[in-house]
Amino acid sequence: MKISRRGFFKTAGAGAAAGVLSGKADKSLAALPAREDPFANAVSTTSVCPFCAVGCGTVVKALDGKVVQIEGDPEHPINQGALCSKGLAFSQTVNSPGRLQQVMYRAPGSDHWEEKSWEWALPRMAALIKKTRDASFVQEKDGRTVNRTEGLACLGGAALDNEECYLYAKLARALGVVYLEHQARI
Amino acid sequence: MTNHWIDMANADVVMVCGSNVVENHPIASRWLQKARERGAVILSVDPRYTRTSSFADHYCRLRSGTDIAFVGGMIRYALENNRIHSEYVTNYTNASFIISPDFEFHEGLFSGYDQEARSYDKSSWAYECDASGAPLRDETLAHERCVFQLLKKHFDRYDLRTVCSITGAPEDAYEKICDLYTSSGQADKAGTWLYAMGATQSTHGAQNIRTYAMLQLLLGNIGVVGGGVNALRGESNVQGSTDMALLFHILPGYLKNPNASDQSLEQYLKRCTPVSNDPQSANWWGNTPKYMVSLLKAWFGEHATPENNFAFDWLPKHSVNNSYIPLFEAMHKGDVQGLILFGQNPAVSGPHAGREREALSRLKWMIAVDLFETETAGFWKRPGVNAKDIDTEVFLLPAAASVEKEGSITNSGRWAQWRYKAVEPPGEARPDLWVLDSLCRAVRKEYQAGGVFPEPIIHLHWDYALEGDPHHEPDPHKVAREVNGYFTRKTTVKGKTFAKGDQVPSFAYLTDDGATCSGNWLYCNAYTGPEQSDNRMARRGKDDAPNNIGLFPEWSWCWPVNRRILYNRASVDLEGRPWNPQRFVIRWNPVKSSWEGDVPDGGWPPGAKHPFIMQPDGHGQLWARFLADGPLPEHYEPFESPIVNPMSRSQNNPAVKIWREKPGDKSPFGDREKFPIVATTYRMTEHWLGGALTRNTPWLAELVPNVFAEIGTGLAEEHGISNGDKIIVESARGQIEVYALVSSRIPSFKLEGRTVHQAGLVWHFGYQGIAKGDSANMLTPNVGDANTMIPEFKAFLCQIKKAERSPA
Numbered sequence: 001m002k003i004s005r006r007g008f009f010k011t012a013g014a015g016a017a018a019g020v021l022s023g024k025a026d027k028s029l030a031a032l033p034a035r036e037d038p039f040a041n042a043v044s045t046t047s048v049c050p051f052c053a054v055g056c057g058t059v060v061k062a063l064d065g066k067v068v069q070i071e072g073d074p075e076h077p078i079n080q081g082a083l084c085s086k087g088l089a090f091s092q093t094v095n096s097p098g099r100l101q102q103v104m105y106r107a108p109g110s111d112h113w114e115e116k117s118w119e120w121a122l123p124r125m126a127a128l129i130k131k132t133r134d135a136s137f138v139q140e141k142d143g144r145t146v147n148r149t150e151g152l153a154c155l156g157g158a159a160l161d162n163e164e165c166y167l168y169a170k171l172a173r174a175l176g177v178v179y180l181e182h183q184a185r186i
Numbered sequence: 187m188t189n190h191w192i193d194m195a196n197a198d199v200v201m202v203c204g205s206n207v208v209e210n211h212p213i214a215s216r217w218l219q220k221a222r223e224r225g226a227v228i229l230s231v232d233p234r235y236t237r238t239s240s241f242a243d244h245y246c247r248l249r250s251g252t253d254i255a256f257v258g259g260m261i262r263y264a265l266e267n268n269r270i271h272s273e274y275v276t277n278y279t280n281a282s283f284i285i286s287p288d289f290e291f292h293e294g295l296f297s298g299y300d301q302e303a304r305s306y307d308k309s310s311w312a313y314e315c316d317a318s319g320a321p322l323r324d325e326t327l328a329h330e331r332c333v334f335q336l337l338k339k340h341f342d343r344y345d346l347r348t349v350c351s352i353t354g355a356p357e358d359a360y361e362k363i364c365d366l367y368t369s370s371g372q373a374d375k376a377g378t379w380l381y382a383m384g385a386t387q388s389t390h391g392a393q394n395i396r397t398y399a400m401l402q403l404l405l406g407n408i409g410v411v412g413g414g415v416n417a418l419r420g421e422s423n424v425q426g427s428t429d430m431a432l433l434f435h436i437l438p439g440y441l442k443n444p445n446a447s448d449q450s451l452e453q454y455l456k457r458c459t460p461v462s463n464d465p466q467s468a469n470w471w472g473n474t475p476k477y478m479v480s481l482l483k484a485w486f487g488e489h490a491t492p493e494n495n496f497a498f499d500w501l502p503k504h505s506v507n508n509s510y511i512p513l514f515e516a517m518h519k520g521d522v523q524g525l526i527l528f529g530q531n532p533a534v535s536g537p538h539a540g541r542e543r544e545a546l547s548r549l550k551w552m553i554a555v556d557l558f559e560t561e562t563a564g565f566w567k568r569p570g571v572n573a574k575d576i577d578t579e580v581f582l583l584p585a586a587a588s589v590e591k592e593g594s595i596t597n598s599g600r601w602a603q604w605r606y607k608a609v610e611p612p613g614e615a616r617p618d619l620w621v622l623d624s625l626c627r628a629v630r631k632e633y634q635a636g637g638v639f640p641e642p643i644i645h646l647h648w649d650y651a652l653e654g655d656p657h658h659e660p661d662p663h664k665v666a667r668e669v670n671g672y673f674t675r676k677t678t679v680k681g682k683t684f685a686k687g688d689q690v691p692s693f694a695y696l697t698d699d700g701a702t703c704s705g706n707w708l709y710c711n712a713y714t715g716p717e718q719s720d721n722r723m724a725r726r727g728k729d730d731a732p733n734n735i736g737l738f739p740e741w742s743w744c745w746p747v748n749r750r751i752l753y754n755r756a757s758v759d760l761e762g763r764p765w766n767p768q769r770f771v772i773r774w775n776p777v778k779s780s781w782e783g784d785v786p787d788g789g790w791p792p793g794a795k796h797p798f799i800m801q802p803d804g805h806g807q808l809w810a811r812f813l814a815d816g817p818l819p820e821h822y823e824p825f826e827s828p829i830v831n832p833m834s835r836s837q838n839n840p841a842v843k844i845w846r847e848k849p850g851d852k853s854p855f856g857d858r859e860k861f862p863i864v865a866t867t868y869r870m871t872e873h874w875l876g877g878a879l880t881r882n883t884p885w886l887a888e889l890v891p892n893v894f895a896e897i898g899t900g901l902a903e904e905h906g907i908s909n910g911d912k913i914i915v916e917s918a919r920g921q922i923e924v925y926a927l928v929s930s931r932i933p934s935f936k937l938e939g940r941t942v943h944q945a946g947l948v949w950h951f952g953y954q955g956i957a958k959g960d961s962a963n964m965l966t967p968n969v970g971d972a973n974t975m976i977p978e979f980k981a982f983l984c985q986i987k988k989a990e991r992s993p994a
Contacts, residue, residue: 045608046726048595050588051874053419054191054214055597060589060608067589067609075728077738078191078597084212085872089885093587094609098558098882098955100584101613106566111573113559113582118614118624125581126628128551132524134638141505144446147639148502153513153522156530156555157432158424161593162602163665164618165423165430166705167650168528169438170485171626174642178504179522182432183530183875184424185510186387186537186977 039068046073049087050159056083058090067091133175153179188752189378189414190599190744192736195220196412196769199370199377203231204253204385204394205418208238209871211598214418215241221412227366231256232384233866234896234946235931246363247933248353250866250944251388251824251981255833257397258821259349260364262341264404269368271406274765275327278756278797279403279806281334282323284314289331289817291340294836296816305841311809311817319463321803333809337400340818343833352821352832354935354942371405374766376412382420387980389839392973393819396810400819403806409756409787409797411735411769419598420875422588426596429708429745434508437501438669438706441478444498446505451498454478460802468788468799475698476707483703484668487647492700500642507843509975511537511968515845518545527554528618529585531876533561533568534952537970537977538854539963540920543568551579555621557587560878561952561961568953585618586611593619593662594712594723596745602712603742604724623650623660663718670713671696671704689714692747708745722748733770733783749785755797756806762792815841815972824981825969826918828858828942841972854967856918861983863901864944865917867962873950881955893951893959894925897986898932901943905988912989915945915965917982922960923989945984 042061047070049056057076061069070091074081103121104113129152136151154172157165172180194200194217208215218228218241230242233250248256264270275281288310290297298307313321314331327334350357370377379402385394399408399415407413419425431438441458448454455475462469482496490496506512514532516522518541525546536542546552546565554563559582561568566576588595590611596602611617616624626648633640650660671690676683679695679702693710696702704710713721727740737750744750751757754771758764762774762781772783774792781789787799796804809817822839823831831837846854872890873880880886895915897907907913909928914921924947934943951959966979 043608045589045606047589047605047608048422048597048603050422050595051879052211053422053425053598054211055422055595055599055601055603056213057603062609065609070589075726077728077736077741079213080216082213082216085889086874086880086886087213089880089883090589092885093557093879093883094589096558096882096884099587099612099615100556100558100582101615102584103614104559104582104584106578106580106582108577108579109574111567118616121581121583122624122628123631125553125625126632128524128579129526129625129629130632130637132550136523137638139639141446144449144503145499146446146503146505147499147642148504150508150516150521152524152526153517154432154526154528155513155532156528157427157430158421159529159588160423160427160618161588161591161595161605161662162423162426162430162709163593163662163669164528164622165427165432166438166669167619167622167626167665169431170646170648170705171622172526173437173501174485174646175629176502176639176642178434178502178508179513179516180432180434181508181510181513182427183421183535184428184433185975186535186979 039063042068049083050090051086054078056087058083058087067094129175137176147176148178149176150178152177156182158183187414187416187599188408189416190601190750192217192738193412193414193751194218194378194380195224196376196735197221197226197378198375198412199367200226200228200380201231201367201377202229202238202242202380203398204381206232206236206238206384206868207380207418208241209236210382210420210869211418212871229363229367231363233944234868235933244359244362244366246355246359248355249935249937249942250864251827252353252821253385253394254390254397254819255344255349255352255821256355257401258341258344258819259346259360260367261397261401261404262344263364264368264371264401265338265341267368269371270404271371271373273373273759274406274756275334275404276325277760279808280803281327281332281808282325283333283809284322284324284329285331285333285336285809286310286312286314287331289336294820294822294831294834295840299840304843305814306816308811311811313811337808337818348832351937354937368405370407373406374768376410376766377402377405377407378413378416380416380418382418384980386971386974386976387978389825389842389969389971389978390815390819390822391971391976392813393815396813397819400808403808406765408806409751409753409771410765411751411757411771414751417598423595425598425600426594426602429596430706434504437481439477439481439708441474441481444501444503446503448503451495454498462802464804466794466796467802467804468795469802469804470799471802476696477693477704479698479700480671480696480702480704480707483674483700484671484705485647486645489645490700496700497645507975509970511845511970511975511977514542514545514968517548520548523550525549525552527552527562529556531560531562531878533565534876534961534963536963537966537979538919538968539961541968547571547576547578549578553581553583555583555585555618556878557585558878558882559954560876561954564954583621584613584615585621586615590615591617591619594666599744601742601744602709602723604721619660619662619665623658627658663721666713666721666723668703669705669709671702671710673701674703675701677701689716689720711747712743731783735769735771737784747785749787751784753787753797754784755787755795758792760793813973815839825967825978826855826861826981826983828862828864828983829937839972842969845968854918856983858983861917861985862942863984863986864942865915865947865965865982865984866944867947867949867966867979869950870948875950877950877952877955881950881957884956887955887957891957892925893948893962894927895986896927896929896932896946898934898943899928899930900934900941901945901986902926902928905986907988914987914989915947915984917965917984919967920964922962922964924960945986
């Protein structure tokens with residue numbers, strides 16, 4: 001949800017992380033001189049940290065469509081405004097210049113990526129899925145109906161949203177995939 | 187978790203065993219601190235002296251992979267010193283059930299073992315029943331074949347001296363842990379058990395956790411406030427992704443995945459729907475037909491009809507174990523030719539990673555979806571290979587980050603929480619939902635011209651576009667409403683009439699006749715109306731429940747039906763009075779004839795139903811009839827071990843499958859002469875799993891820029907290694923070069939009269955990103971647990987030596 005702007009935490013970064021264990025989040029910083037909130041005009045949106053499964057609430061601050069700060073959600077009953085070093089650094093992950101921004105393609109035997117469009121990639125991937133599925137599809141094995149492919153495997157999903165995981169499972173099973181696995185197995 | 191993060195504050199004793207909560211779930215440790223402020227004692231049992239150990243009140247070391255011996259001895263201590271909660275044990279566990287006279291146990295083997303198949307015929311582990319099929323019980327617990335007596339006899343072998351000789355725990359520290367933890371067996375006291383991958387990543391991982399659960403049952407710690415067996419899960423939505431069944435053996439909501447023996451829906455339901463003749467058993471899985479038919483309706487819509495068995499034939503039926511290790515073995519053989527990969531990095535995170543990288547090279551094509559170019563996506567340019575020799579066609583698709591899309595994730599305490607979109611994704615990056623929707627529609631288009639068995643693809647119910655959106659942008663709310671489920675026609679259930687299209691209010695209203703659909707019955711109650719305001723996962727109610735134990739029932743939503751503490755009928759006696767009247771989960775109000783507190787595990791009056799409603803017999807399972815490797819946990823050594831098993835002639839778990847490409851291949855395991863050091867892998871706060879996110883984040887890369895192995899001072903001295911030297915760590919699978927972190931935090935052990943050292947390996951690193959380093963999983967074995975097939979990352983053998991040149 002988009003929420004009204006909250007008071008800017010003076011305790012960004014190490015202060016909040018250190019406060020986690022001491023249970024004294026703000027006291028040592030209370031004496032800091034007041035300064036102008038650089039994100040006074042930022043739009044705040046609530047989210048949940050993407051790292052471990054504690055499920056800490058976060059407030060994502062954005063200016064001109066760009067994330068400028070991610071803080072612990074002070075209203076969240078589990079983390080009550082605190083975040084660990086990973087959670088606090090997440091704005092840098094989101095804004096990393098290393099983020100993938102284009103569809104990348106590596107041809108067989110090639111030593112480099114090529115930039116491609118979704119329009120180019122989607123039908124090509126779909127054709128490969130169909131080719132592999134159809135060539136490996138088994139309808140009957142030892143006189144029993146099995147309707148499966150063991151030529152196609154699906155992995156991953158612990159970082160996806162529930163709705164995404166659900167559609168992933170649904171699509172994989174509809175294709176006849178039995179090799180469907182993810183991080184929970186390792 | 188049976189309980190949840192905030193509830194840890196309610197414990198009287200906290201055991202952290204198999205987890206390093208302060209390091210890996212730092213914010214959760216706030217609630218441990220709150221518990222301590224209330225007077226709780228915090229215990230840390232770990233092969234390494236960790237951040238959790240330094241936070242704890244008492245620490246005891248154990249050799250990696252010896253949890254069953256350690257906790258088995260605690261069970262013996264609890265029985266011997268009468269620390270158990272007798273009323274709970276008699277009424278709520280299967281302690282009183284009588285076992286078949288054919289049961290035997292000898293030299294680490296349970297009756298029914300087939301050496302050739304490395305598996306058990308479990309018929310001799312069954313309950314003894316009367317003529318009507320009801321299990322015989324002896325509530326005095328005196329019968330020599332009742333579970334309680336068999337358990338007592340089994341764990342009597344785990345005496346103090348034996349346990350300490352196996353685990354390497356000092357006797358005085360061990361006894362202290364036993365005494366403090368079993369003090370939670372008093373009726374009004376609670377102990378919580380926190381574990382994670384330290385327990386599961388073992389060839390006897392399921393039995394490790396069973397041992398914890400058994401002790402918790404004996405102490406009456408399950409279902410109660412501040413108790414439970416709590417898996418601290420490591421990824422933001424690994425609970426949800428498991429619930430949604432991205433695993434070979436299940437369908438959403440933990441329904442069993444059909445196998446080749448299920449030739450019709452009827453056969454499947456017969457196999458998968460348990461039956462109980464006991465009127466006091468809720469036997470919840472007896473509802474399987476309603477959940478399965480509702481799932482098939484959600485997947486195949488109007489094409490799933492009673493006439494075609496609700497399209498049951500269209501689901502794939504497996505014949506063998508298709509889990510992670512066999513998946514990569516099949517890829518290595520060339521059988522798996524195409525791989526679709528959403529945000530996972532097996533080139534770093536998989537066991538025997540060198541072999542997995544080889545397997546990837548044999549794929550015809552790979553589709554990888556991620557935020558960054560991972561080691562897996564770029565496997566064809568890894569060190570030591572020539573890209574020209576690798577024929578795999580690779581698509582790397584740019585994904586939106588969590589703050590660039592909308593949807594729910596489920597935390598370890600089963601709270602499903604809704605996240606909102608803050609900004610647009612960069613460039614051409616798209617939400618995974620968009621990628622899945624686009625791929626599905628593109629594949630469907632391919633099948634318009636025909637193909638092999640196209641029905642499940644063509645008739646798949648797949649309609650998620652935002653209303654009126656010309657770009658077919660999929661709407662996560664539409665998906666979430668389908669996951670919850672809705673009525674497919676006008677129907678009356680339990681005296682209430684619903685219109686076609688109404689959301690199903692809870693799984694109690696699902697039917698087996700096709701009148702309802704639900705993509706995941708466990709989430710039925712999460713999205714109960716047509717409006718976004720009906721999305722209960724988005725709730726932000728700040729009030730606690732009247733029992734004031736931190737349930738926060740109006741914050742988000744939790745499965746099942748917003749029940750915050752599972753098995754909570756075990757938190758009260760047969761009259762509905764809480765064991766702990768000061769802090770109760772639920773209690774019966776005899777005036778109003780209703781329950782107060784948390785959502786009870788079924789609304790029946792006290793004593794009417796047994797509390798463990800997911801078990802057909804309704805009781806906590808001190809005795810497990812259906813596990814692959816025995817009805818009681820028994821200590822076996824890890825597959826690579828520095829000693830001969832002192833408990834029996836069975837060195838390793840006899841029911842574990844060993845993967846070899848073909849008969850006669852050399853053993854993938856190393857021996858203790860060549861590899862004398864016990865190795866274990868671990869994680870750190872500053873990095874996350876395979877490292878794709880954190881090793882690309884400058885602040886975090888700067889905090890922990892390099893891979894290292896932590897070794898003890900004794901081992902360092904033996905090899906002439908100083909802190910900061912580069913060392914080679916080698917196992918039977920490979921070798922890596924890392925920095926040495928020499929510390930006194932890694933204990934060594936006296937075993938079989940000699941010193942056995944340990945090494946701890948940080949596993950987050952790889953050859954991509956800002957912070958690079960060798961991957962610890964180049965060393966780990968691809969052998970898995972007998973039940974779960976989770977690899978044994980946490981205990982294997984290695985050798986170390988100083989690298990020839992130390993860094994400048």
